[in-house]
Amino acid sequence: MALNYIWIGFILIAFIVALLKLILWYGIETGIIANSEIISAIQTSINADPLVFQKIVDSTFAMSETAFEISIGLTGTMALWMGLMKVGERGGIVKVLSVLVGPFFKRIFPSLGVDHPAMTPILMNFSANMLGLDNAATPLGLEAMHEMQKTNKDKDTASDPMIMFLVLNTSGLTLIPITVLMYRAQAGAAQPSDVFIPILLTTAISSIAGLIIVSLYQKINLFDRVVMLYLAGIISLIGVMIYTFTHMGEEDVKFYSALLSNFILFSVIASFVGLAFYRRINAYEAFIDGAKEGFNIAVRIIPYLVAMLVSIGIFRASGMMDIIINLVKYGFAYVGLNSDFVPALPVGLMKPLSGSGARGLMVELMSSMGPDTFASKVACTMQGATDTTLYIIAVYFGAVNIKKTRYAIGAGLFADAIGVIAAIVMSYVFFH
Template identity: 55%
Template structure:
């Protein structure tokens, strides 16, 4: 229901804002607004309608782009499943999963798919994470007693995805490097801290909501172990030069992923599995899933496009700047809020906002651009994940998933801003 209200609000608010802009332009002489009203205000409805076609096309483009990734990775997953590799991988995390996903049987294939999804997210490999996440959601749906309503397990999985724990933010480091940053890896540790904080808030809030015992010794040991791993990664990368950080990030992320593929194939060979036929079987499922999510992508991305094209976002940011100006002298972080606002809505939109901040304020190495980079890596795209993951299995009633997902996003955003001032202001 929450997603329904949000979707309606995007359209109605966009309509009201556009109508006001059009009327003000029409009566600009009467109100003395000649100097501030432009042709953009006159043509706002044209811009909005154009955005519906553009975002509809973008939605299908994204889905088509997913077809290749989905067919590949679900084919690989099928090899891992038949070769026993998924079972091996899931054993290490199974004690935790049986406690935070109590309604999912211990030997359920969803565990392996979730492990693969989280591993790809942690390595910053978005293209690999989505197919595995969709596979996990499909497996969780098999245990869902009410097929059109999100189960507790699906909500926990989705919120952990939207919090976006990333140990190696490969795409952000690459984007900074390609835009002539003198120190692309400088944002590595701040991003790691921000996304870790976001994930912890997501996990803890869902666990409290679902009455999961957080003081269980197994859960506590895993949480402490995760904290130790994050601390170890921070220590290791802090000992490297900036060039080494970038190299290690890229090599480790992609190297580990391809090693997993090779291990899947090797285990399947040892178990005398017909690898090619297994791959094709999984790939067919991937293709069908990619087509199924198109209506959900169109619905969400068109609504976001309309909201942005109406100019509503610009007015929201002007309001933020005025409001926070009443309390703070340093408002540089406010200039990066377009990234924070777009991140839960659209990954490509947030990326564009990040690059725009860098271009407007002097490049990738200025303070605002560093905050924007940290914000970009702090969380995932909540509404995109909800639309794709729930849409792929026909979930219409999302319950409290959007609310807790956005809460985890907010935690990551606040952490990213605070951490940026600690790390980047000397």
């Protein structure tokens, strides 16, 4: 239901804003609306535009094509990773992982058993996200949703484990933000890795906020000794990462982070296949069975992707995002607060809607203002700190035909908002 209201809201708000732009342009052009300070102020915010409806219509076609291309591009990786997951499942990797993370997962996913088939893709998805391997994370996340849906009693309603998984997923815990570092290097930043620590701290804060808000809803005891020990371990790992990478040169950071990510990823693949071989499982047939399921899921998400990306494209093309930014800037200036971060705010507002859109805004900002300006560093921190909440929720829930999302969207956007605020604060601490 929440996605329904968001989808309708994007389209109707875009129509109203576009209509106001057209009326304002016509009034000024024909002289019906006389020039005045008030009209100038309105025009500065709304920006009269006779071509606004053309831009919106063009965006609908472009975004629907983009959605289809994403789905088709995802088909291969979906088939690959769901095939590998099937190999691991039949080889017994679930039992191995249940020993390693079972005590923690048992407490944050209490309605799933430690031997539940979803546990492996959940852990793999978290691992891929932490290593910055987006292409691997998505099919693993879809596989996790597929397995959780099998034991979901109410097939059209999001279960507690699904919501916990999605909110932690969308909070975007990332240990190695290699993509952001590469974009900064390409833009000519003096120190491309200088955003590494702010991103690491921000994404940790966002993830903890997501865990807390969902735990409150689901009455999960975060002060449990086992939960506290695992969280302490994660925080210690983050500390080690910060210490290690801050004592490396820029080129070493890029080289070793990429090396570590790919080594861990392929080691997991090899362990799945090796375990299947050890237990005399037909790994090839298992892979084919899983790949078939992956292909079917990739096709099923096309309508959900088209619906969400088109509405986001319409919202952007109408200029509503620019209006929001101008209002925020005016508000901060009115109360006398520092607004140096405002040029980066579009990245933070766009990230929950579209990862590629946020990335484009980040690159554009670095190109226009320079990669080493304060606003550019804030934008990079925002880009690396959270994930595309509405995109992930639409795709993941759509893949298993979930219609009632309950509080998943609200909790995910709350974690995103905390992430954006943390990104701004961390940027002032480290860069201003």
